[in-house]
Amino acid sequence: MSLSIEPLEHVGVQVLDFDLRQPISDAMAEELKALWYEHAILVFREQDIDAETQIELSRVFGPLAIHPLPSTRHPDHPELFINKAGDEDDYLTLAYFDGEPLVARLDWHVDLIYTGKPNHGAVLRAVQVPDNEGMTGFGDRALAYDRLDSETQALLSDLEVAYHFVQNQGQMRFCDNVKFEPGPNLPKSVEEAGVPDFPDAAYPAVGTHPVSGRQVLQIVPFFLNRVIAPEKAGLSEDEADDLLRRIVKHVRRPELHYFHEWSPGDVIMWDNWRAMHCTTGTRPGTKRLVHRTTILGDATLGRQLA
Numbered sequence: 001m002s003l004s005i006e007p008l009e010h011v012g013v014q015v016l017d018f019d020l021r022q023p024i025s026d027a028m029a030e031e032l033k034a035l036w037y038e039h040a041i042l043v044f045r046e047q048d049i050d051a052e053t054q055i056e057l058s059r060v061f062g063p064l065a066i067h068p069l070p071s072t073r074h075p076d077h078p079e080l081f082i083n084k085a086g087d088e089d090d091y092l093t094l095a096y097f098d099g100e101p102l103v104a105r106l107d108w109h110v111d112l113i114y115t116g117k118p119n120h121g122a123v124l125r126a127v128q129v130p131d132n133e134g135m136t137g138f139g140d141r142a143l144a145y146d147r148l149d150s151e152t153q154a155l156l157s158d159l160e161v162a163y164h165f166v167q168n169q170g171q172m173r174f175c176d177n178v179k180f181e182p183g184p185n186l187p188k189s190v191e192e193a194g195v196p197d198f199p200d201a202a203y204p205a206v207g208t209h210p211v212s213g214r215q216v217l218q219i220v221p222f223f224l225n226r227v228i229a230p231e232k233a234g235l236s237e238d239e240a241d242d243l244l245r246r247i248v249k250h251v252r253r254p255e256l257h258y259f260h261e262w263s264p265g266d267v268i269m270w271d272n273w274r275a276m277h278c279t280t281g282t283r284p285g286t287k288r289l290v291h292r293t294t295i296l297g298d299a300t301l302g303r304q305l306a
């Protein structure tokens, strides 16, 4: 059997006429993986699957992570991360964007980039989703690299960039924060959030995808902090910051993105080693429930700095 696909707007594909309830044979697993590595973002619309099926499907792509916080895990399925909004916990992620209160809005990022070892990918399944809000955006960093001019590609090929873990977006140097204000309960520091601190992580500005071998841009705004030793490339620190601003502007170009408007049952999987993603957030009190599984990977793309 061969999967039938349709390109999404700009990046990724939708898999058509495929019922995820059917058992996945070894041959089908290979086909799904090949499709994932080719397109990085796979969408399956309006599926009728349960938690076990989501977990089984995710295992096709690799072993699964267990979220460190027990409160976010599904009580019967520890591999499932419960991503919810619309209740009393909203205040924890509330922030203001141009004066508008939004829950769980996140700028473009790669999960766990600050550790030096991002997970391989994730699968999201919409259980309950509102209309016209709470979109998830996906961007292709391999395509972003391909679309740079050759002079910029050559300049980046010698550079390393550092990511610095901080607690909220207002403290990130390359996020679009002109109109960002933290909500009253958004943790202001790593200590206040009670999460472990992380040393900075370094990445080649252009990485090689561990499976496909594609060149992938490793510059995304969330947690991005600086170019390491810019003088080696003949750049001052200001010039290095200007370069990062220019590349961040490039990765924000809409023609590198697909934004998903969710319907119940939609399933999306993305390759975190190649895609970046963002969330548009929901208004406080808007009910939203998404189940996530996270695929571990055995590749280390960056390194932790002492």
Ligand SMILES: [Fe+2]
Pocket: 109, 110, 111, 277
């Ligand atoms: Fe994320």
